[in-house]
Amino acid sequence: MNLANWLHQSGLTRPDAPALYFGHKLHARYSQFAHRSCAIGRHLMEQYGIKPGDRVALFARNCPEYLEVLYGVLWVGAVIVPVNNKLHPREAAWIVENAQADVVITETGDLYSNTDDLKHPAQELGLHSEELSEVARHGSAGSYFPPAETRGDQTAWLFYTSGTTGRPKGVMTTHDNLRMMATSYALDVDTVTPQDVALYAAPMSHGAGLYNFQFVRAGAAHVIPPSCGFDPAEIEGLGRSLGNLVFFAAPTMIKRLLVHAEATGWRGEGIKSVTYGGGPMYLADINHALDVFGPKFIQIYGQGESPMTITAMPRDIVADTTHPRADARRASVGFAQSCVEVRIVDTNMNEVAPGQVGEIVVRGDTVMAGYWRNPEATTETIVDGWLRTGDLGAMDTDGFVTLTDRSKDVIISGGTNIYPREVEEVLLNHEDIFETAVIGAPHPEWGEEVIAFVVVGKDCQLDKDSLDAWCKSQIASFKKPRRYIFMSELPKNSYGKVLKTSLRERLSLMEDHSESV
Incomplete structure (x- = not known):
């Protein structure tokens, strides 16, 4: 099933519901959102020859058009390749070439000005160019068609890892992977309602962007801060005006929110939920956050290879102080999400005893199909269906997993x-x-x-x-x-x-x- 069907359905069911905001300004309602994405997909097919399975890279900062393009690519059965906008153009161009992308959509339209050593540069299209703006503007006037049919095991999102130990690897994430991720969110992380406002203060090329799908399905609003990034004062303002903000944040972002709150007296009014992950949240920090903002925090742990979906800890357990092991639980990353199995194993993949440190491995419907054009790395990482995370941790008798470190650290x-x-x-x-x-x-x-x-x-x-x-x-x-x-x-x-x-x-x-x- 093509995930773009979720936008198609919301466009039909909630055509006038606010869909995309840039700051406080409404950018598109759901019917407009769906029609613009359809038009972008049609343009990519007709003018750039994009076919189902082809890769289209997106190298840009957060903006409302980001989601329109993302769904436009998925709409025609192609594969989106989100590229971290903080990368150097040479690094981004290497990813585009490695992905064998036919088109790269960039913010400035000049990715290749300093990368003339590449063998197969993709066709480049400016995200804010008159060409693409015209396509989006007239989306409602053009012929509208439902999203292309795709198999669930087809790649939808080709995500490149950070590459801290060498060249980044492309993680092939399928439509089924992402559908299960989004479905599990409602079971394991937080409720999803049409009244939610999904905020994108962290890069949409990563986990924050992955979390769009469940909110599109629900017909909830999406807001990009005017800074296109993380600014605590902006978040406070948007929370007070729009309300019901839901967003993903790294622990360092929460620390910055706390500094702002203590300086201004703000106590998180307008925020519904903050899902945190992407690094360790130390016990002292989460205790401080709970003191200032109250029970708004949800812990998740995942990797690009099993996006956002290894463990979770719901807000009631994060905030609980009555359990005999309340501090130990709060310092953990929670327990296995409903879509996966999680084990702690030794170097021979044998499960270790509760409390013993070993490598965290995960198996389930969210685990990637493999690494793009890298079967050797795939074989090393997925063993008998189990994803070897490279993270070390221990699991207690109640199933709570505590991270110690990356094995290399x-x-x-x-x-x-x-x-x-x-x-x-x-x-x-x-x-x-x-x-x-x-x-x-x-x-x-x-x-x-x-x-x-x-x-x-x-x-x-x-x-x-x-x-x-x-x-x-x-x-x-x-x-x-x-x-x-x-x-x-x-x-x-x-x-x-x-x-x-x-x-x-x-x-x-x-x-x-x-x-x-």
Whole structure:
């Protein structure tokens, strides 16, 4: 089944319902949304030769037209290739070429101005060009037809991973994968109603964009902030005027919301739900968020290879303080979503005992079809139907999964495993620390030593001795950082996830210890 049918049906059922907002300005109602997407799909077929199964890349910031194009591509049975707009044009062009895209729709229309070494550049079309604007403007006047028929196992969304360990890989996500993801949202994450307003403050090329489908199906509104990104003041304003905001946020975004709330006295009025994931949400941070905003938070854990759909923790459990293990549950990523099975296994794929750390593996209807043009990586990652996530964690007897770290991030010192997240949790419990990230560095005697990058709060001062004393009061001495490197901010990707690869590079380039104490 073609997911574009959900927009087609909402356009018929709720033609006058507000569909797309840019800030407070209404961009399109549902009938207009559907007709514009149909017209864009028809234009891609007639003028650019796009056929079912062909790839169309989209390299742009968040905007209302993003969803119109996305559905236009799906409408004719083609595959959307969303490209992170924060990438360098050369990186984006490599993805377009690797995907063998026939068309790339870009914000500026000049992707190839500095990428003339590519062998097979795609046809480029400007997202805001007069050509595409004219197509969308006259969508209602052109012939309208239902979405093309597609099989559920056909690729709909070709998502490229971050590529922190090399070139990114294309994850083939099918119509069935996405349909099950959206259906599971209503069972495992949050209710979906026509009164919801889905806010896109995180990149639509990633999880925030994936979360559009359930709201299109319900005929809910979608709003893109005027900044096209994340701005706490904008979110407050939109919440107060539109109300019922629902959005996905990385933990670092929630921290920024809290800073804004404490400065202005705002307490989350107008926000219905915040689904968080994409990185660890430390216990101290979620406790603070609950104190300020109340029970608006829902935890999810997923990967591009099983988008948004490995575990979840509903708002009532996130906010619960009465359970004997309430803190431990809140520090976890919840339990398996209804569409998957989750296990913790050893290196031989044997399930480990409750509480024991191993690799998280997942099996179910949301697991990708495989990596695009990369059968070797697919074989390594999907074993007997189980997706090897590369994440380490433990599952308790109630099924709650607690992440420790990516397998590549584990620090082995003196033959003992040290999990960076455990050290980070301790440091973040210090009232003067705003952010931290812990990595391992080579050590001639112990193999590796623990290094902590620290961002202190405004007007706060810390030194090695005080942090050593704090850590010694909280964790075993061998887990304590041997060095602290103070920074004004941590490097992050466009989704707010801390880039530990950048921290390792910084550490290796330091010629002396002038930045550390």
